[in-house]
Structures are given as structure tokens and as C-alpha cells.
Amino acid sequence: MRKLLPKFFLIYLVVFGTWFMVEREPVHACSCATTPNIEDQLNRKTAIFTGKVVSITEPAKRNLVSTADAVKVQFEVKTVWKGEVSSQTTVYTTRSSASCGYENFDVNEEFIVFAYGEPDHLETGLCEGNKTLAAAQEDLKVLGEGYEPAKITLPQKDPSDTSSDNKGTDSSFIIIIIALAAFLTLLILLAVSLKRRGKKL
Incomplete structure (x- = not known):
């Protein structure tokens, strides 16, 4: 059983590392259909x-x-x-x-x-x-003929006032933090398990 733990740990690292790399892959370029008439x-x-x-x-x-x-x-x-x-x-x-x-x-x-x-x-x-x-x-x-713009300037919402605008980057950051927390938790559990088994042996 003790020999199986390092193998399990190695498999987990490979799977986790692959998932982590896939998550961080760049987004593909934008593709447009034909421009509307x-x-x-x-x-x-x-x-x-x-x-x-x-x-x-x-x-x-x-x-x-x-x-x-x-x-x-x-x-x-x-x-x-x-x-x-x-x-x-x-x-x-x-x-x-x-x-x-x-x-x-x-x-x-x-x-x-x-x-x-x-x-x-x-x-x-x-x-x-x-x-x-x-x-x-x-x-x-x-x-054809258009019309003149309004003379007043309408108030504009500014996305730099980030009350709810960084959802994409924030969600990616949260995913990374959760993944790292899960990884650290597994390391701690593995260390505790190996320590206990070492004492028994």
C-alpha cells in the first residue's frame, strides 16, 4: 500500500498539471460572419x-x-x-x-x-x-440623409469603475486559487498519511 501512494501522487500531478495548462490556454481569435446589410x-x-x-x-x-x-x-x-x-x-x-x-x-x-x-x-x-x-x-x-446629434452630452457609464466588470479575469483567478488550495490540501493529507504509516511500520 505504501508503494501505491507515490504512484497515485504522480498520476494526480500529471492530471492536475494537464488541467492547469488547458485552463490557461489563450482564447482563439475572433471569427466574424458576413457583415449585416x-x-x-x-x-x-x-x-x-x-x-x-x-x-x-x-x-x-x-x-x-x-x-x-x-x-x-x-x-x-x-x-x-x-x-x-x-x-x-x-x-x-x-x-x-x-x-x-x-x-x-x-x-x-x-x-x-x-x-x-x-x-x-x-x-x-x-x-x-x-x-x-x-x-x-x-x-x-x-x-441616406441623417440628422444632427443632440447638443447635450449624455452621462456615460465607465467600465473602469469596476463594480462588476472584471468577471472574466476574476473567475479565472478564483479557479486557479481553488485548484491550488485543492493541491495543497492533497499534499498535506498525503504527508499525514505517510507519517502515520511510517509510525505503524
């Missing part, structure tokens, strides 16, 4: 507008960094086709295309933006059909 965009999106990017704010630096962290993009809105969009509007996107974030926003560039979510927390991404204004001429023809 303008009619679908008008039906599904919360807001559609053109505007110039005036600032891009990266997420605050933390110990745990995720590709899903939110980047804040501030727009000076020119024309609106859908939604209650103010002249100064914030849109959020994840920091990496691996998490379907839109990485092509540049300060002082003009874009057509297709955003979803709540009016006070607009979001967009890689698969939503965003384009530079120069590349969006066909879309603009189909959309």
Missing part, C-alpha cells in the same frame, strides 16, 4: 453615426490583463441615423481583435460607427461593420 443594422443596432475620434483611453494597468478589457473611444459626432446620440459620445470596445475588439480607431480619423448596448453605454466591435468614412461611401448612400 444596412437594413439589418438599422433594425439591430442601438446607434449608427459618423464622427471623428477625439480621444482613445486604454484600460487602467492591472496585474491581470485581459484582451476583453474595455477601451474608451470618444467621438465628436457629425451625423446620426439611429439612436439618441449626443455631439460628444463615448463608445467602448475590447482592447484586442482576439476578443472581437475593433482596433482600427485612430485619433482625428472619421468613422461610421455601428454600436449596440444601452444608450448610456454604447459598445462596438470587430464584427459590427465599422469603417473609415472614406471606405463607407456605399453605406452612406444606402443610409
